Amino acid sequence: MSLYFFxxxxGRYSGLSDQPYECENRQAAWAxxxxxxxxxxxxxxxxxxQGAEWQMELLDEAKTPVFRIRLVAESLG
Known part of the structure; x- marks a missing residue:
């Protein structure tokens, strides 16, 4: 089992989870x-x-990003 952090x-705010999540493998971590x-x-x-971005990353035990999901609000006109 591996440990992962969210x-x-x-914007300028970023927060890291204090408690790790234990997952069997990368596929389980993605789920x-x-x-x-x-x-x-x-x-x-x-x-x-408009123009804002929100993202969630899943980090491994070394706090290296493994996965990222981004939500971006763009104005195209």
Whole structure:
């Protein structure tokens, strides 16, 4: 089992989870990340301003990013 940490960033704010998540492998870590992200995205997107970005990263035990999910609000006109 490997340990993973979540880091969430929004603008200048960035927070790293204090408690690690234990996952059997990378596939299980990805499944955990997408499950957590799906619980947050609805609330995040409702308050996201134009030009803003929100992201969640899953870090390994050495705090190196393994996966990243980004939500970007762009104005195209």
């Amino acid at each position: 880091r969430v960033s929004r 955990e990340m997408t499950a957590v992200c799906s619980n947050l995205v609805g609330g995040i997107s409702r308050s996201l301003e």
